[in-house]
Amino acid sequence: MTGAHSSGTIVEAAEMHPAPNGVVYQYGTAGFRTKADILDSVMTRCALIAALRSRKVGGQWIGMMITASHNPPEDNGVKLVEAMGNMLTEKWEALATEMANKPTPEAVLEYYEEIAFKNNIDLKSPARVVLARDTRASGARLQACVIDGLKAAGAEIRDFGYLTTPQLHYMVRCLNTNGAYGTPTEQGYYEKFGGAFKRALRGKKPTGTLTVDCANGVGGPKLAELIKYLPPKSEGLEIIIVNDNVVKPEALNVECGADFVKTNQRAPPSSGAGPNDRCCSLDGDADRVVYYFKDGNSMFHLLDGDRIATLVATFLGDLVRTSGLADQIKLGVVQTAYANGAATHFVKDNLKLKVECTPTGVKYLHHEAEGMDIGVYFEANGHGTVVFSPDTLKTIAAYEPRSPGQKESLDTLKACIDLINSAVGDALSDALLVEVILAHKNWGAEEWLGTYNDLPNRLLKVIVKDRNMFKTADAERQLVKPEGVQKLIDAEVQKVRQGRSFARASGTEDAVRVYAEGATRAEADDLARKVAEIVKAAGAA
Numbered sequence: 001m002t003g004a005h006s007s008g009t010i011v012e013a014a015e016m017h018p019a020p021n022g023v024v025y026q027y028g029t030a031g032f033r034t035k036a037d038i039l040d041s042v043m044t045r046c047a048l049i050a051a052l053r054s055r056k057v058g059g060q061w062i063g064m065m066i067t068a069s070h071n072p073p074e075d076n077g078v079k080l081v082e083a084m085g086n087m088l089t090e091k092w093e094a095l096a097t098e099m100a101n102k103p104t105p106e107a108v109l110e111y112y113e114e115i116a117f118k119n120n121i122d123l124k125s126p127a128r129v130v131l132a133r134d135t136r137a138s139g140a141r142l143q144a145c146v147i148d149g150l151k152a153a154g155a156e157i158r159d160f161g162y163l164t165t166p167q168l169h170y171m172v173r174c175l176n177t178n179g180a181y182g183t184p185t186e187q188g189y190y191e192k193f194g195g196a197f198k199r200a201l202r203g204k205k206p207t208g209t210l211t212v213d214c215a216n217g218v219g220g221p222k223l224a225e226l227i228k229y230l231p232p233k234s235e236g237l238e239i240i241i242v243n244d245n246v247v248k249p250e251a252l253n254v255e256c257g258a259d260f261v262k263t264n265q266r267a268p269p270s271s272g273a274g275p276n277d278r279c280c281s282l283d284g285d286a287d288r289v290v291y292y293f294k295d296g297n298s299m300f301h302l303l304d305g306d307r308i309a310t311l312v313a314t315f316l317g318d319l320v321r322t323s324g325l326a327d328q329i330k331l332g333v334v335q336t337a338y339a340n341g342a343a344t345h346f347v348k349d350n351l352k353l354k355v356e357c358t359p360t361g362v363k364y365l366h367h368e369a370e371g372m373d374i375g376v377y378f379e380a381n382g383h384g385t386v387v388f389s390p391d392t393l394k395t396i397a398a399y400e401p402r403s404p405g406q407k408e409s410l411d412t413l414k415a416c417i418d419l420i421n422s423a424v425g426d427a428l429s430d431a432l433l434v435e436v437i438l439a440h441k442n443w444g445a446e447e448w449l450g451t452y453n454d455l456p457n458r459l460l461k462v463i464v465k466d467r468n469m470f471k472t473a474d475a476e477r478q479l480v481k482p483e484g485v486q487k488l489i490d491a492e493v494q495k496v497r498q499g500r501s502f503a504r505a506s507g508t509e510d511a512v513r514v515y516a517e518g519a520t521r522a523e524a525d526d527l528a529r530k531v532a533e534i535v536k537a538a539g540a541a
């Protein structure tokens, strides 16, 4: 911990880390993210924004996570975390973007003072910022740039060194709730989630083993630590850690990790798992997880975010019902347009739950889930968690079960609430929750896969002149611009059995994404190709 007083001025800090010429930065879906060697100035300036944000919210702790998640090792980035552990509000994303693009140190100071003035911020009031980073080689240098900014702004700093992104979110929430969410230490995190796992299992033992691919990122050492707080493998879960080499930062996310598995629809080549062995992969900062296994014929099966959402919604729905709370608490599921049609169908027609669709990006899903009693949200790629409304938590805490059966369910439900990191999607906590559910159902990955059949689907990227000319409506499912393109897509969709397709500009890459699904692999592939051609032609105009 360092002192609360400024050393050096804002101008000096900005001078120490000058902005490169001609680079335009943007606080995107997941913060600033680009090649690490052009991020120094962004880090210092983002630190100023964090300090201002903390002052704006009465000196509460604001989080800064230095990571580029699933990106290649040479990239890095930074995301800001709000006081309750959620992602930075959109209005402040715009302020961060503008600050990052100021041309001179003097302009940085001017803008810093302008933000303070326009937002009624007293620059002498306390500012508190909590920091962590993933294992990238550039992390130490970029962190020094952050600290220069924080010191110049006179912020109190708490530096946790290496953490997963969700651990940092956890720290922020703990620090601002006086420990109500947990103890703001790494040990506190392991005790909370390890303890809840044990309580939620209620003596049930998961079948087989779980092989966890840690993408050679920060999730590896943190999972190794967490395991020490779980029941011994003889009573609980046997976890086999693979791809946990953080000494070789150039191995991060290479041929492994959640993004590799989801995009390539195959296991990491390094995985030593046998037939039907349950496996999961984390991404580089451990905020996303997907499951998979190979069957007896070496056929690969993916259990992605949609599958986790349906499994979790099924289980929590059952617990609410068997506790006797079904009249008071309603569950809902939030997805994006990328959710497999079969998953949406399963939630609506089998589970009879409400399904909402939001634009891509965790912040939209999280926000929508906050409007539900219990909101289960996952992106297909494995980002997600469960959100419980304050009223729901009160109802559950005050509820008196009327039978031993109800009590049993209620206790499991309470333990699951503690096991879920509802500040943000957390690969470690999500995986433990999946394991608890499978153990209660006495299921392996095969039984889980058997709950419904995914529709074959294809995701393509189309490079166009200017992706910003593609504008969507209806949670990104309809193209409104360029005009007339949606009609052409609709005409192709009509020709395919169980066809569905949409195109939207990516928020993180310079491309338009095309998604298509259909009754067969051939139909899905064909539809995706046709829609990609339509987009390519429209984008060339």
Ligand SMILES: CC(=O)N[C@H]1[C@@H](OP(=O)(O)O)O[C@H](CO)[C@@H](O)[C@@H]1O
Pocket: 029, 030, 338, 360, 361, 362, 379, 381, 383, 505, 506, 507, 508, 509, 513
């Ligand atoms: C289809 C897809 O997987 N899109 C990803 C990707 O967004 P795009 O806007 O599609 O580039 O990165 C986001 C941030 O990590 C993640 O939230 C989202 O799910």
Ligand SMILES: [Mg+2]
Pocket: 069, 070, 283, 284, 285, 286, 287, 288
């Ligand atoms: Mg991530």
